Amino acid sequence: MIVTITHIYELPKPPFLPTSLHLLREHQKLSTHFSFASINSLCRVRGFLKSSKKVDGGRKEELPGASPRRDAAIPQQPRLENQKPKVAPVETTNKKDSCKEVANNNNAAQAFTFRELATATKNFRQECLIGEGGFGRVYKGRLEKIGRVVAVKQLDRNGLQGNREFLVEVLMLSALHHENLVNLIGYCADGEQRLLVYEYMPLGSVEEHLLDLAPGNKPLDWFTRMKIALQAAKGLEYLHGEASPPVIYRDLKSSNILLDKDFNAKLSDFGLAKVGPAGDKSVSSRVMGTYGYCAPEYQRTGQLTVKSDVYSFGVVLLELITGRRAIDNTRCTEEQNLVTWARPVFKDPHRFQELADPLLLGDFPVRALHQAVAVAAMCLQEEPSVRPVMIDVVSALSFLGTGGPDAAAASFDDPSPPSNQIMVGENGNLHDEESTSERQRAVAEAIEWGSTSRHNASRGESVSSL
Structure with missing residues (x-):
């Protein structure tokens, strides 16, 4: 050793x-x-x-x-000032205890026994089942050990990792902490069992409140929708820009965005996402996303990048704006795919209000609607390199989220560029030299102005061709 x-x-x-x-x-x-x-x-x-x-x-x-050891031949090295090794009271007794303590000493991912989780969920009874997806079933339970209600995800056993690989992944992902990520509390790796324990989100998913609205329930208002979009974007920005290594979500959709009691949004299932290598790019032999949310280049080649997530976010934002599903087979053929249906409207800002959810009853700032549609259109561009990065999406949505009803004051089709100085990089990123609030306004207005300018230019070309 x-x-x-x-x-x-x-x-x-x-x-x-x-x-x-x-x-x-x-x-x-x-x-x-x-x-x-x-x-x-x-x-x-x-x-x-x-x-x-x-x-x-x-x-x-x-x-x-x-x-x-005193009898070991060890070269003496000077100790750096104010540099102390971190220690914890751990005794290496066996592999299981070591793994448990390692987890507890790396951002508090706790190890639970299968018996504890079975007791918490009443032996995984059907009455405790609160969700089911591609990775497994989710149960609501109460863990007396920590005195709180939790969500227990029982992972599908097909193709499960080995114990060592599972623990390594849990250790890495337990280091991801952000207010817009569902907190990973712990895990279970007893025998062949693979379970993850998350904080419980009492209001369920965005999908339930937006696309599966129960009769008699009040639909989400405009500002709640924009708050959800902003908070989801912040969670995604953290995974792309602050996590090390960066995490590519891979399967962002409205059912994976959960809500707390105050309708604050948090991303879930990021713990089961693709961990991106240093180059923020990965190639998979099997597309793992959900049809309707997957970026076109990912479906074609299996190549996964952070821009693939940006596309998926654009689909979610469009769902929030329209109240329509990404794929809805109950509609007529030309309206079943949300993005395909919306693309012609993206080209004409005068038609943007056609995209608004009828359940909003027109109760939204017109200017904010146009800017939100413009942001969605930027995220949904076919070419990945010209999609914005999430930091700029957050800036644009931050402006929309704090604009309030007065955000509709200015005319949406003003052809003049925004007053803020905007620089567009070769990779489609937006940069300015203003304060944070001015940057938010500038990015939002720049995106909208760019969409309007492209429309006006295309109209000019059509007229000249006549």
Whole structure:
């Protein structure tokens, strides 16, 4: 076994404190308590808590904490000022306990037994079933161990990972924390069982309140819809830009956006998403998304990027605007695919109000509607490179979400460009040099103005051709 103590996240070159230990010879003579973390088969020992060795007569002599064997040939390295290894009271007794403690020491992903989760869900009774999807069933339960109601996802056993791979993935994903992500509380890996424990979202999914509205229930108002869109965009922006490595959601849809008691939106199932490599790109032999939400290039080639998620978000935003499903086989043929139906309208801003959900009864700011449609149209462009990145989508929707009814004051078809200075990068990203609030307004207006300008230009070309 090679042990390396490091004060930093990556393995140092050279190590601060390396030593080799032959376990078969030394396990009778040396007892060591230490904490460790394993990510992608990489073991990082963060610090010794206690060491001891046997001396004559069987008496144990305690060695100073955080110190290596005295008889080991170890090059001395100067300790960096104010740099202390993180330690935790963990004793390496067996594989199961080690995995449990590793999880508990990496952003509080707790390990639960199958018995605990079965008790919490009344042995996974049908009455506790609250959802079912491509990854498995979700049950509502109460865990007395932590004193809270939770959602327990029982993963489909077909094609399950091995225990080691599952634990590594849980460790990585438990480090993802954002107010617009459903919190992963813990997991169970007893035997062949694979379960994930999430915080419980009492209002269910956006789909239930938007597309499966029960008779007599009040439809979502415009500003609640835009708040949901903004919060979902913020969660996606975090996965793309702040998570390390970046996470590609892969299957964003309205049924995967959950709501708390105040209609705050959080992304779910991100823990089962594709973890993107360093290049933010992946190629899959099997398309895993949902038809109607998948980006066209992903369906054609299996190539998955963050821009694939941007397209899926555009579909969700269009659902929020229109109140229509991404795919609705109950409608006439030309209206069954939401994006296909909406594309001709995208080309004419004067028709944008045709896209508004009839259940809104016209109660929305006209200017805000036009800007929201323009954002959706940008996200749904066929060419991935010209779709915006999520940080710019968040900026545009932040302006819409805080604009209020006065957002409709300006004329939507004003051909003049916005006053803010906008720079459009080669990759379609928008940048300015203004404050955050001005940036939000600028991005929203730039997107709308660009859509209007393209429409006016196409009309000019048609007239000149005559």
